[in-house]
Amino acid sequence: MDVSYSQFLRLTQRRASVRNFQAADxxxxxxxxxxxxxxxxPSACNRQPLRYIAVADNxxxxxxARLPMGTAGYAEGxxxxxxxxxxxxxxxxxxxxxxIYIDASLANMQFMLALETLxxxxxxxxxxxxxxxERKAAALLMLKPYERIVMLMAVGYPDPAGLVPHSxxxxxxxxxxxx
Ligand SMILES: Cc1cc2nc3c(=O)[nH]c(=O)nc-3n(C[C@H](O)[C@H](O)[C@H](O)COP(=O)(O)O)c2cc1C
Numbered sequence: 001m002d003v004s005y006s007q008f009l010r011l012t013q014r015r016a017s018v019r020n021f022q023a024a025d026x027x028x029x030x031x032x033x034x035x036x037x038x039x040x041x042p043s044a045c046n047r048q049p050l051r052y053i054a055v056a057d058n059x060x061x062x063x064x065a066r067l068p069m070g071t072a073g074y075a076e077g078x079x080x081x082x083x084x085x086x087x088x089x090x091x092x093x094x095x096x097x098x099x100i101y102i103d104a105s106l107a108n109m110q111f112m113l114a115l116e117t118l119x120x121x122x123x124x125x126x127x128x129x130x131x132x133x134e135r136k137a138a139a140l141l142m143l144k145p146y147e148r149i150v151m152l153m154a155v156g157y158p159d160p161a162g163l164v165p166h167s168x169x170x171x172x173x174x175x176x177x178x179x
Pocket of ligand 1: 016017019068070123151167
């Protein structure tokens with residue numbers, strides 16, 4: 001393996017949620033590279049029940065960015081909005097309806113780390129389970145009836161002058177129970 005553990009650890013330590021971006025556009029080629037990494041993620045039965053919708057168009061992007069409640073104060077400065085969309089038709093049994101959220105989350109982490117290697121930054125954005133907003137987003141993004149937004153993501157080149165909150169992480173001892 002030509003990626004050492006310490007290199008990989010440094011990559012994970014470097015990623016942080018960024019909410020202040022440069023005005024520069026995000027190249028489609030970079031998003032495609034990050035998606036190539038996301039596509040390698042495991043998924044239940046390898047069904048890969050997700051896709052990414054990248055919204056660069058200004059008017060649509062702003063409408064989408066204002067729909068979740070977690071973008072107050074920075075929605076207007078997001079260069080690219082991504083909707084991570086799960087496909088419920090991949091898992092027909094009700095008991096498996098949570099799997100799109102697991103599969104998409106595994107892919108998203110790979111997506112975000114790949115962005116870091118390309119000099120891009122991201123911020124995950126919670127998608128609230130609220131009927132009216134679901135309907136608005138479905139119309140805006142032309143979702144199929146069996147598709148659900150798992151989360152949104154802001155993507156862009158970080159503003160070097162912008163502040164990034166430090167988020168303290170749990171220690172290994174707090175994270176691990178070994179029985
Ligand atoms: C599922 C999820 C939802 C999140 N929702 C929001 C959000 O709505 N708005 C926001 O500014 N940050 C959001 N975040 C970013 C978190 O606040 C951030 O990941 C956390 O504070 C840890 O900081 P770090 O990402 O820099 O390690 C979300 C993160 C996750 C994983």
